[in-house]
Amino acid sequence: MKTSTFSILALALASTGLTSLPAAAQDDLQRGETVLERRRPEVEQLGLRAGSFLFLPRVEAGATYDTNVFATRDDHKDDVIWTVRPRVDIRSDFATHALNFSASADAGRYQEYSSENYTDYALLASGRYDVNKGGALDGQLFHRRNHEGRGDINTLSGYAEPVVYYTSGGEVGYNQRFNRLRARLSGSAQYNSYNDVDLTGGGIANQEDRDRWEYATVGRVGYEFIEGYEAFVQGTYSWTRHKNDRDTFGIDRDSNGYEVVGGLATDLTGLITGEVFAGYLVRNYKDSQLSDFSGLSFGGRLNWAVTQLTSITATSSRQVRETTASPGFGTASSYTRTVFALGVDHELLRTLVLNGRLQYRQDKFNGINRDDKVYTAGVGGTYQMNRYLFLTGGYTYEKRNSNVSAVEYSDNLIFLRVGAQM
Numbered sequence: 006m007k008t009s010t011f012s013i014l015a016l017a018l019a020s021t022g023l024t025s026l027p028a029a030a031q032d033d034l035q036r037g038e039t040v041l042e043r044r045r046p047e048v049e050q051l052g053l054r055a056g057s058f059l060f061l062p063r064v065e066a067g068a069t070y071d072t073n074v075f076a077t078r079d080d081h082k083d084d085v086i087w088t089v090r091p092r093v094d095i096r097s098d099f100a101t102h103a104l105n106f107s108a109s110a111d112a113g114r115y116q117e118y119s120s121e122n123y124t125d126y127a128l129l130a131s132g133r134y135d136v137n138k139g140g141a142l143d144g145q146l147f148h149r150r151n152h153e154g155r156g157d158i159n160t161l162s163g164y165a166e167p168v169v170y171y172t173s174g175g176e177v178g179y180n181q182r183f184n185r186l187r188a189r190l191s192g193s194a195q196y197n198s199y200n201d202v203d204l205t206g207g208g209i210a211n212q213e214d215r216d217r218w219e220y221a222t223v224g225r226v227g228y229e230f231i232e233g234y235e236a237f238v239q240g241t242y243s244w245t246r247h248k249n250d251r252d253t254f255g256i257d258r259d260s261n262g263y264e265v266v267g268g269l270a271t272d273l274t275g276l277i278t279g280e281v282f283a284g285y286l287v288r289n290y291k292d293s294q295l296s297d298f299s300g301l302s303f304g305g306r307l308n309w310a311v312t313q314l315t316s317i318t319a320t321s322s323r324q325v326r327e328t329t330a331s332p333g334f335g336t337a338s339s340y341t342r343t344v345f346a347l348g349v350d351h352e353l354l355r356t357l358v359l360n361g362r363l364q365y366r367q368d369k370f371n372g373i374n375r376d377d378k379v380y381t382a383g384v385g386g387t388y389q390m391n392r393y394l395f396l397t398g399g400y401t402y403e404k405r406n407s408n409v410s411a412v413e414y415s416d417n418l419i420f421l422r423v424g425a426q427m
Contacts (some may be wrong), residue, residue, distance in 0.1 A: 111126070151170055
């Protein structure tokens, strides 16, 4: 268990007997690109061509060791999870316009605690229609099946199994550029549906109160006042409508909200790219028993190409999210999630990329006295044996502190997977 991820990867590297190309043979990083995303033509996936479409199939299989399967404060239970992750992407290469598809799955089977087994999947279709030289219409449709892990903020200790939920929806938007001025208008809708879950002492926990439609419309206008620098303003209006008029406790959880932000997008010769913004966020609930939210909004993402071998990515965000996880603590309308994250990617060898991640997350409930702070740190790497085979592994540590001691936990995850692609 104490063997590091780097030791595992180094052993795999030595056992292959393969050599890597020297650093001098590398392609330069493109604008906004991280070391992890950089093209490596000699080992990159070729895919299968069918007319104007390229099929890119791949699969990963391996194991994860989890030291705290149920994310409990005490009496930790450990287990090994056997995982399989198939995926296929279909990309067009039309002269104009675009049409893309993807399908992926993530299946996990626990060696001892089979109640935690899961099979998630995602389907996506996206496209772009080029209206003119500076304007394009884009859209996407998606359907996903996911589960809430034991450390999820909405998971209660009495659940006998993870909650399974489905998300379906789409988005359509239009971009237009006029010299230095750029504008975008978009609209989205998605439906979230949750399966009921068995309780450890018998009975069923009804999840139907969580089923809901979420709608949003976003407008953005930006102006490039200096080459490589764009100032922008963005406004979002969103509304949520639940399937049931009132939940089990007779509360109407429908809400409306808006966000207005201003920010700066930068592309400083490809060295530093991304955007940052700040503004004001409001969420109002229809039922007077639920607490409204209003306050500072901010977010952004910056990529820094430190060298041709090392890149650093910093992200931040603040959102108001739905929740019903408040039995015994009062009635929460939502929680405000604030996230700060930092990532580093380093190309140690042409075929070996190492990475490190740090993240701080605060989940502050609105309407009850609960404040969670989650700290996450991880290291890992990916070794490309050849064009068709790769090895990836890593270690993650996560700890949640809270003023509600019952929800605190710490966990260690170690994983190793072998992948194949065409």
